[in-house]
Amino acid sequence: MATDPSEYEKAMPIVAAHLAKIERAVDRTRASHSGHPYGEVHQALVEALEDEGAQRVVPQVVEELAQQISDAPAP
Template identity: 80%
Template sequence: MPIVAAHVAKVERAVDRTRATHAGQPFAEVHQALAEALRDEGAQRVVPQVVEELARQISGAATGP
């Protein structure tokens, strides 16, 4: 399970980073930024539908307080 936990941590870092920089932006921009962040983290092996849903959630997120 340590391998799975390490992969999940990488995905979480990529999502957190993308959310911090791209929340509320258009889906295409968020999707590209998330894909790049996942690659940077070495976590590019994520089911495409999961990446799309995460990007959709980040894109729809409100920015700021």
């Protein structure tokens, strides 16, 4: 099943905007919660994603990002 290339071109700005929201949420959480306990980081990341309007992130991705932030040394 072939996809019309114009559909890809239409979707890419939407995808890029969503990824930018996720990146801002992760950066903000990393800056404020690096090295904190996983549960605290996970909650902060979920809230940051909601604040950015990027709630639709695969739960396993949120969990992995929270774990990485939690495992990072505190600034």
